[in-house]
Amino acid sequence: MIRSLPVIAMLGLALSACAQHQPPQVRGAAFYAKYCTSCHGTSAQGDGPIAASFRVPPANLTLISERNGGVFPIEDVMAQINGYEGRHQFGGMPEFQKDLNGPVVDYVAASGEVIKTPKALIDMASYLENIQRD
Template identity: 30%
Template sequence: MGRLGFAAMVALASLGASASAQDAMSIGQFEFANSCVQCHGPAGKGDGPLVSFMTGSMPDITQLQKNNGGIFPVARVFNSIDGSAKVGAHGTSEMPAWGQRYRADAAEWLSYQGAPGEAEALAQLRVLALVEYVSSLQEQ
């Protein structure tokens, strides 16, 4: 199964299967609600409840594609979320890098499941799911 591994696929499937069909949300939508809404707001407009406690303004992430010549900047958004690059508005220390938290969570969960070697792949899948969800918020 390559780099993703069976354990990572099972982990992702179990994340999505935990919600009832009526209340189902994508993994990316779950990650956004859990990690991003507090600052970026439910629609990604930069109006989350924690914004008043921050210095500067929060970026409107619904404009990423428009501000990049109509092409959604997948790698830049991935690297911002993962913490592997400091770029643009997400280059400040106020933007937490979720990649480290995702890797720690994955390592703990997969160790419990008996598949500790797949933590990086599972963390990357979570970041990719979040990137995909942020892409769905883009205004034309």
């Protein structure tokens, strides 16, 4: 067993490295599957298994661009996903700040401002942008 520990550790490192090299949409899809399907559903249309229990139904995430004149508002989407502490106590989406641990990268906002942003947050927004209906 002790001899196999280094092999197991190396395998774990290799799998972690592979995950980092996946396209953002794939990493975002994994985040979505873990945190969002219970409310927004696997189709992202607001039809998750607990959606009916909410006073305000979860949004159809495939229509974000349509609701914004054909433009995907990536910064607004990231702000909504990230949230802020205490927001959930008033209803709506829970805050995901604590679930977005991991590498932080420089995100260049539309204004040109460089913002340190969790890579997972950018990946999630990229996934949502990718699933927009035309």
